[in-house]
Amino acid sequence: MTAQSEIHAAIPAEHLTPEVRAAIARLADENALLRAALAEARARVGDLEETSDADPVTGLPNERELARHLDRAIGQADRHGTPAALLGIDIRGLGAINERHGRLAGDAALVHVARLLKGLIRTSDVAARAGGGFALLLDHLDPDSAVETGERIARFVAAQPLDLGSAEVSLDAIVGVATILPGDSADDILRRASRNLERVKEF
Numbered sequence: 001m002t003a004q005s006e007i008h009a010a011i012p013a014e015h016l017t018p019e020v021r022a023a024i025a026r027l028a029d030e031n032a033l034l035r036a037a038l039a040e041a042r043a044r045v046g047d048l049e050e051t052s053d054a055d056p057v058t059g060l061p062n063e064r065e066l067a068r069h070l071d072r073a074i075g076q077a078d079r080h081g082t083p084a085a086l087l088g089i090d091i092r093g094l095g096a097i098n099e100r101h102g103r104l105a106g107d108a109a110l111v112h113v114a115r116l117l118k119g120l121i122r123t124s125d126v127a128a129r130a131g132g133g134f135a136l137l138l139d140h141l142d143p144d145s146a147v148e149t150g151e152r153i154a155r156f157v158a159a160q161p162l163d164l165g166s167a168e169v170s171l172d173a174i175v176g177v178a179t180i181l182p183g184d185s186a187d188d189i190l191r192r193a194s195r196n197l198e199r200v201k202e203f
Contacts, residue, residue, distance in 0.1 A: 055129035057107050058114035066128035069137050070186050077182050082139070084180040085146035088193040089117070089153070090133035090201070092172040105164055109171060112162045120153060135193070143179045150175035174200050 053065040061069070076082040091113060098106035110129075117127040117134060126137040138149065157173035176197025178189050 057110050058129055060114050060118070060134070061126060061128040063128065063130050066126065066130060066135055066137065067186060069126045069128075070180075070189065073137055073139065073180050074184060074186060074189070076139075077180050077184065081182055083142045085138045085141045085143070085149075086178045086180060086189050086193045087136040087138065087146070087150050087153070088130065088133065088176040088178070088197040089113075089136065090131075090174045090197060091157075092174055092201075094132070097169060101164060101167070101169070105162075105169070108164065109162050109169065112160075113157060113171060113173065116157055116160055117153070120156065143177075146177045146179055150177045176200050 053061060055062045070086065073082075073084040073086075077084060091109060094106055094109060097109055113134065114127065114129075117136060121127055121136060121138065124139045126135075128135045128137070136153075138146065141149065154173045154175050157171055161168040161170045174197060176193050176195070176199070178193035178196060180189055
């Protein structure tokens with residue numbers, strides 16, 4: 001039901017003066033224009049999200065941008081044998097934070113972890129949002145160093161609780177490591193990182 005028909009339903013038509021009818025018609029037209037403008041704005045936001053290379057919550061590169069960096073690391077491994085690693089990172093209990101403290105607190109936890117990760121990596125590395133968590137693409141890192149780095153990151157995040165003002169929330173980072181080797185495809189690396197992350201979650 002439109003605004004105009006709602007008013008007509010509340011007030012008998014014979015009681016409306018021509019001036020009131022004209023005002024109602026103008027309001028109905030304005031309401032229709034506002035609805036159309038809102039629909040257009042929502043469509044534009046959707047288009048921007050689809051073409052953006054940044055995660056809207058944390059500002060980190062998204063999976064699309066991560067894929068480009070991953071292709072670069074694979075090329076370096078194939079051409080020069082340069083070691084690298086992809087670390088998949090999930091935050092255990094993020095859903096519980098959302099339920100207990102609200103969705104804004106959950107977003108604050110993601111922003112907090114993103115800031116920590118960005119502060120830990122080198123300029124040649126990439127921190128990105130991937131799935132419900134994060135990914136780190138680390139250049140020039142052999143398998144043993146990659147595992148040690150993952151363990152160090154988990155300890156660091158655990159030592160930096162999220163301050164919500166009314167409470168401090170400890171965060172548990174789970175890290176799965178996949179070394180990038182010559183001959184690997186992007187799908188190989190992503191599957192390996194996901195599989196190793198799931199194994200760590202079991203402990």
